[in-house]
Amino acid sequence: MKPFSTLAGLALLISITSTGSAQAQSSYTLNVSEGTSGGLDSAQVIEKYSGLAEVMSKALGKKVNVVVTREFTQLEEGMKAGKMDFVIARPSDYPARGIRDYKYQLVSISKPDGQCLLIVPKASPLKSLADVKGKRITLPEKISYMSKFCSAELTHKGFNLEKEKVQYAKEQGAVPFYLDTMLADVGGIASYSGVAKNLEKTGHRVIHSSQPQPYQPLIAHAKFTATQIQALKKELGQLDENESGKAVLKQLGIKAFDTGNNEQSLLDLLKWLG
Incomplete structure (x- = not known):
């Protein structure tokens, strides 16, 4: 019976320590x-x-x-x-x-x-993505996902970000502030963010929506x-x-x-x- 007991104990140990546990x-x-x-x-x-x-x-x-x-x-x-x-x-x-x-x-x-939304003040003359080249762009902090997301969208649309006037806000919620104080011409935000949900209230409009991801x-x-x-x-x-x-x-x-x-x-x- 000893060999059986040993085998049974081993099987129990394997069962307990299995990675699929x-x-x-x-x-x-x-x-x-x-x-x-x-x-x-x-x-x-x-x-x-x-x-x-x-x-x-x-x-x-x-x-x-x-x-x-x-x-x-x-x-x-x-x-x-x-x-x-x-x-x-x-x-x-x-x-x-x-x-x-x-x-x-x-x-x-x-x-x-999710999408990257490019927004401007309602009174802005900018109408489409083509109008953004050469303008001052504010994105959320550089390490953030949406900053990478918006940067990828702009790159895929033919922008060379090293040559564009890109700056970064510490928080996504600060992007409208950059627009309202004329520190930037266009801002990038997440479609699912609180900023996006309040655009009508804050007086901003979307001029471009990125590829959905x-x-x-x-x-x-x-x-x-x-x-x-x-x-x-x-x-x-x-x-x-x-x-x-x-x-x-x-x-x-x-x-x-x-x-x-x-x-x-x-x-x-x-x-x-x-």
Whole structure:
């Protein structure tokens, strides 16, 4: 009986220490990054994503806890080390690299897609992208996702940014200030930002909308099984079909979760960003 006991113990040890042991955890983490355009404190972010965490908990049968991850280096290193169970991020290039480089799985993409909006004061003579060349352009801080996004759009449209008059605001919310005080002629902002939602109120208009790109992907660690991922996709995909689900979507500020196989769109995004 001793050989059998030894083998059984070995099998048990392998089962416990297996890398695919998501089921063995008592709870999971949902790491959230809203980038530089969020403007919410940690308590507000946790509240905002609490409904999503409850939906995920229901699908997985275990508690999902919201963890605010503000530092981009922390987000990158956490994925690289495989310490994060789930990641949802408005800077879409991070989840995209999570899939490409760190073996994470795509669960969903938030709708609508994200865009760079080029805005001007209502009284500005600028009418289209062609009018922007040679003008003073203000973008969010250089490290931000939307700054990279807007820069990629301008580059793909034939702009040589090294020769253009580009400056950077410390926060995306300051872009309208640069326009109102005539420190800039045109500004770049995220379509999903608070600035974009208040353009009518602040007296600014959009003269160009960039190519749409995947917005706020939700990714899962490789240890989660296909069954678990499908359970998540089912719950998220039907949120727009009932009132309680619509309330969760409204809390997040999105219209729906697209749970199709969109991995390629994220890989294409990384290429587009250059």
